[in-house]
Amino acid sequence: MALSRLQINHVRNLQQVSLEDLQQVNVFFGRNGSGKTSVLESIHLLGMARSFRGNSIKSVISHRETDCTVFGMVTLPSSTSAAAAGLPLGVQRNMAGEVQIKVSGRAVRTVAQLVEHFPLQVITADSFDLLTGSPGARRQYLDWGVFHVEHRFFAQWQRFQRCIKQRNKLLRRGKIADQELEVWTRDLTDSGKTINDYRKGYFELLKPRFLAIMAGLAPSLTSLELRFRQGWDKQLSYEAALKNSTSADLEQGYTHVGPQRADIRVMYDGHLAAETLSRGQQKLVVCGLKLAQGQLMSEMGKGKCTYLIDDLPSELDQQHSQLVCALLASMDAQVFITCVHQQDIESVWPETKELAMFHVEHGAVQRYSPL
Numbered sequence: 001m002a003l004s005r006l007q008i009n010h011v012r013n014l015q016q017v018s019l020e021d022l023q024q025v026n027v028f029f030g031r032n033g034s035g036k037t038s039v040l041e042s043i044h045l046l047g048m049a050r051s052f053r054g055n056s057i058k059s060v061i062s063h064r065e066t067d068c069t070v071f072g073m074v075t076l077p078s079s080t081s082a083a084a085a086g087l088p089l090g091v092q093r094n095m096a097g098e099v100q101i102k103v104s105g106r107a108v109r110t111v112a113q114l115v116e117h118f119p120l121q122v123i124t125a126d127s128f129d130l131l132t133g134s135p136g137a138r139r140q141y142l143d144w145g146v147f148h149v150e151h152r153f154f155a156q157w158q159r160f161q162r163c164i165k166q167r168n169k170l171l172r173r174g175k176i177a178d179q180e181l182e183v184w185t186r187d188l189t190d191s192g193k194t195i196n197d198y199r200k201g202y203f204e205l206l207k208p209r210f211l212a213i214m215a216g217l218a219p220s221l222t223s224l225e226l227r228f229r230q231g232w233d234k235q236l237s238y239e240a241a242l243k244n245s246t247s248a249d250l251e252q253g254y255t256h257v258g259p260q261r262a263d264i265r266v267m268y269d270g271h272l273a274a275e276t277l278s279r280g281q282q283k284l285v286v287c288g289l290k291l292a293q294g295q296l297m298s299e300m301g302k303g304k305c306t307y308l309i310d311d312l313p314s315e316l317d318q319q320h321s322q323l324v325c326a327l328l329a330s331m332d333a334q335v336f337i338t339c340v341h342q343q344d345i346e347s348v349w350p351e352t353k354e355l356a357m358f359h360v361e362h363g364a365v366q367r368y369s370p371l
Ligand SMILES: Nc1ncnc2c1ncn2[C@@H]1O[C@H](COP(=O)(O)OP(=O)(O)O)[C@@H](O)[C@H]1O
Pocket: 011, 012, 013, 014, 030, 031, 032, 033, 034, 035, 036, 037, 038, 039, 058, 059, 060, 061, 062, 063, 360
């Protein structure tokens, strides 16, 4: 999957931007405040129907406007002529928080129906909080991967969310007939076990790729480890763990154990990487985690994801920027990357001639050719 065209309306300071003929590697350069991050934000909106900053959509819509729209054409990794023409995607968001998503001209109901067509990986300044932040962000990271390689995952995940919501509602109510709790517990056990199996299977494939990438990115970090925590005692079946925690669940009004408590931990020398590694080393680990997912997806024949990378040269030193760019180039992934000066990426990308350059100035984006 790769984005070949993009139209942006009313996203931050981008009033109306139209980009044609997008390439494998697209570099957006310009002064601070020109609108580079907003271009990445627009692509994220197209792929995920939400902002990548995690804040409300209101801050993404241009001031004095009531909605924003992005439209794009995604080419599919298929040789049929229909697919070669590309798949049109469109997302509109308004100030009331409403979402309209169109895939191939038809309105779709869920974001998942959009996400499957245009998988995105994001590396921004905020991404580097992955190790130090909440387990929820790391579960989201893991589930991104499972979702894109295992098409049965999402239905089970939805089922699990429904069950746990219901079970917690019952638990909060206090007085519950055993039978009623049992019904939801049974469904929860079933979907929870399935989700966990998918996550574990994916994790086992991801781990060696992550470690191989890190050996290239940071060879001095020899004792890195990646661990998966499923959310309950690994000696126990989910059934048994739920049984053990029933009285605590009833007492405190929520389900204590399960995939909703899962986490992945990066360890260094037996300690949490988040507490041990320098900020610079943590950034490399996060890059490694994100690159490993794209690599795995492509190796499994599930298509290629597109990378949105904000201002890499100001996050990493020259040597490590070079290593990350070399990995991206070798993965053959589509990349949208921003920097202040034109040469910031040119000087770290392995093959300059492949780069499509765009100059961003006061919310306008121009294809830039040095000739
Ligand atoms: N909702 C908005 N409406 C209009 N302009 C905005 C909005 N939010 C931010 N901006 C402006 O958009 C400009 C571009 O921001 P950004 O894309 O982050 O720049 P950069 O090129 O440094 O990445 C900034 O000058 C910012 O003040």
